[in-house]
Amino acid sequence: xxxxxxxxxxxxxxxxxxxxxxxxxxxxxxxxxxxxxxxxxxxxxxxxxxxxxxxxxxxxxxxxxxxxxxxxxxxxxxxxxxxxxxxxxxxxxxxxxxxxxxxxxxxxxxxxxxxxxxxxxxxxxxxxxxxxxxxxxxxxxxxxxxxxxxxxxxxxxxxxxxxxxxxxxxxxxxxxxxxxxxxxxxxxxxxxxxxxxxxxxxxxxxxxxxxxxxxxxxxxxxxxxxxxxxxxxxxxxxxxxxxxxxxxxxxxxxxxxxxxxxxxxxxxxxxxxxxxxxxxxxxxxxxxxxxxxxxxxxxxxxxxxxxxxxxxxxxxxxxxxxxxxxxxxxxxxxxxxxxxxxxxxxxxxxxxxxxxxxxxxxxxxxxxxxxxxxxxxxxxxxx
Ligand SMILES: [Zn+2]
Numbered sequence: 504x505x506x507x508x509x510x511x512x513x514x515x516x517x518x519x520x521x522x523x524x525x526x527x528x529x530x531x532x533x534x535x536x537x538x539x540x541x542x543x544x545x546x547x548x549x550x551x552x553x554x555x556x557x558x559x560x561x562x563x564x565x566x567x568x569x570x571x572x573x574x575x576x577x578x579x580x581x582x583x584x585x586x587x588x589x590x591x592x593x594x595x596x597x598x599x600x601x602x603x604x605x606x607x608x609x610x611x612x613x614x615x616x617x618x619x620x621x622x623x624x625x626x627x628x629x630x631x632x633x634x635x636x637x638x639x640x641x642x643x644x645x646x647x648x649x650x651x652x653x654x655x656x657x658x659x660x661x662x663x664x665x666x667x668x669x670x671x672x673x674x675x676x677x678x679x680x681x682x683x684x685x686x687x688x689x690x691x692x693x694x695x696x697x698x699x700x701x702x703x704x705x706x707x708x709x710x711x712x713x714x715x716x717x718x719x720x721x722x723x724x725x726x727x728x729x730x731x732x733x734x735x736x737x738x739x740x741x742x743x744x745x746x747x748x749x750x751x752x753x754x755x756x757x758x759x760x761x762x763x764x765x766x767x768x769x770x771x772x773x774x775x776x777x778x779x780x781x782x783x784x785x786x787x788x789x790x791x792x793x794x795x796x797x798x799x800x801x802x803x804x805x806x807x808x809x810x811x812x813x814x815x816x817x818x819x820x821x822x823x824x825x826x827x828x829x830x831x832x833x834x835x836x837x838x839x840x841x842x843x844x845x846x847x848x849x850x851x852x853x854x855x856x857x858x859x860x861x862x863x864x865x866x867x868x869x870x871x872x873x874x875x876x877x878x879x880x881x882x883x884x885x886x
Pocket of ligand 1: 740741742751752753754755758
């Protein structure tokens, strides 16, 4: 694992920084009380963090009930550095630069890109240079980059990518030759789950389902991302939902993503309507107008998805299942419809919702990885 540019932070320092990042602005007295560390120790750590320009003093808070001087408040200096997030989609490259609190500085979506291992390094180097040239000077500069991969990732290595051929491609090593900050790669559905978790601190157990060209899930159990022995866990696109069903790229038959992926329903819609230009919003408009073809396709997608959701709940018993896809964002009652198709046992034990951070959720998950690594905080919440 990479170390960050501030060196290794000691435990109390990590705790103080974590509380300021997640609960700030706070006074030194608030910190002392919340952490249970004496005021002298808190003040010494705060002094060091201010000198490092990681936190800053911001105005005056309210005085306590007992009266006395109004305290100076402390918060994260969010412009002390920047994090880069990249979503390497099947046919697009989406990028975002974040402040250190995870908020967006700028975003650039490049649609209709061919993703190939022979050209991707040069492409990404050019794109990243372009989006970072105008960044203002900051104490830490770029603190890291996290790239979402639509495939299986384990220990910062690509294991399997069904849509673009990146098998055994050392993407991180190739990029590391061009940039001097830590670079992480992670499965896109796992990043989705990290963003949902960072946005909702009450969700200790959750599963996020990402439906695009394929279908994948990110699993958080007891506040920790669960990736399994070698990164395969959450590959619910290959959960078999129909015995001897449609053949799949994985070698199996009847896999979920051969019935419920957006690519499959869009391809079928194009074929049945003889309109090769149709896009997801066209399918949605037809569905909203009660078009028979669109209604049947969405209903079919829901049928298989509900089987998978039921299976996931019986395995992990999450508090929440959050769905992330273009079609689920467009259909207002998508989560409710899915829930009504679940058997009694699982329906009564689950909240199904749309992913909190919408279209950009995966990029925010990438920011969580980069920023938590840089700040070395045990917990990082998105505002
Ligand atoms: Zn499969």
